[in-house]
Amino acid sequence: MSSSLQIGPFALPWALLLMVLAVLAGNTLGRRVGRAQGIDPEPQAFRVLLLALLVARLAFVWPYRGLYLDEPWRLIDIRDGGWNAQAGLIAGWIATAVWAQRRPQLRRPLLASVGLTSLVWLIGSGLLLWQRPTDQRLPALTLNDLQGRPVALAGLNGQPTVVNLWATWCPPCRREMPVLADAQARHPGVRFVFVNQGEPPATVQAYLASQGLHLDQVLIDPRSTLGAGLGQRALPTTVFLDARGRVVTQRIGELSPATLADKLAELGPALLPSSSAPPP
CATH class of the missing domain: 3.40.30.10 (Glutaredoxin)
Structure with missing residues (x-):
């Protein structure tokens, strides 16, 4: 299996598509749970997502901070794919716990949203790791x-x-x-x-x-x-x-x-x- 989805001249990495799918699934479940309670959890869920992405980026950048001194603009150039997903996941759950404590009415939809997002991402990441060849080499060319x-x-x-x-x-x-x-x-x-x-x-x-x-x-x-x-x-x-x-x-x-x-x-x-x- 290729590490990306090929659509004509475009290639979308499976890891990126997995993250989009996880966020969409979590957001959909959170909306449904919130609708049943008559509240809208999307603004808080969006803040959790932004915080998680920011922490994921900073956690990657920090160990290599010396490499950004000459070109600081690279800090915000996310085209390089530099993320620490584990740090982002931890930050997202900490933020969720804090907001759920402060606003109990958001607890169920927010936990549902972040929980399903995390579950889809963890299972999908495991599947991508499992299907990766263990002894892949260059073609005999x-x-x-x-x-x-x-x-x-x-x-x-x-x-x-x-x-x-x-x-x-x-x-x-x-x-x-x-x-x-x-x-x-x-x-x-x-x-x-x-x-x-x-x-x-x-x-x-x-x-x-x-x-x-x-x-x-x-x-x-x-x-x-x-x-x-x-x-x-x-x-x-x-x-x-x-x-x-x-x-x-x-x-x-x-x-x-x-x-x-x-x-x-x-x-x-x-x-x-x-x-x-x-x-x-």
């Missing part, structure tokens, strides 16, 4: 680099590896490329591979030269075979592999310095500089 030399993807083992699927026409790919280029220079113990999807070498070379990007291991995938083999048509997609060549995690969408550091941490905290590594 051979692609050419910019000099026309063949590179076998099956040979990309022996050290942690980050494989980025991108294209020059893709805006989020263009935004995250300097982040990945900087990480390649900072982490010599990690292999970074940039697999262009569907463009000729001349286009890729011209783009890299125009942006002043100096990347190692740029491969050309003219038919987007790797993306199809991974079940991902969305760009950018970044796959993180351990030293044995097994897929540990992946990110569909743009990476910021903080979300890249967070994904690299799953390959091993020793790979990260102390200023960006999360606390134990």
Whole structure:
């Protein structure tokens, strides 16, 4: 099963769709319970949701706060997918308990709303984790680099590896490329591979030269075979592999310095500089 729902050229991560479904289910149940009591719990439920989202974002940002100093605007740029869902869930329940204590008439509909939202999210997250392949590897493909030399993807083992699927026409790919280029220079113990999807070498070379990007291991995938083999048509997609060549995690969408550091941490905290590594 792919980690996203593909609708034409669009890809929606299942985790995002699960959160939307959980909120809708909880909101619907809360309204029904509140209607039976003649009250409207939606304003308070909406405040709980906003607080939970704010705490989830801040809980992710705090361990990587040093990475936001140069570009503080990234704090509110949620396109990078940086959230701590567990912290948000805890904050939501604390807020629910406080408001239910202060306004007893809202207790039942608010508890119903937050309870069902939490239950749907927990069960759905468990199912997504359960269906995730335990020994997924890159397809057995051979692609050419910019000099026309063949590179076998099956040979990309022996050290942690980050494989980025991108294209020059893709805006989020263009935004995250300097982040990945900087990480390649900072982490010599990690292999970074940039697999262009569907463009000729001349286009890729011209783009890299125009942006002043100096990347190692740029491969050309003219038919987007790797993306199809991974079940991902969305760009950018970044796959993180351990030293044995097994897929540990992946990110569909743009990476910021903080979300890249967070994904690299799953390959091993020793790979990260102390200023960006999360606390134990």
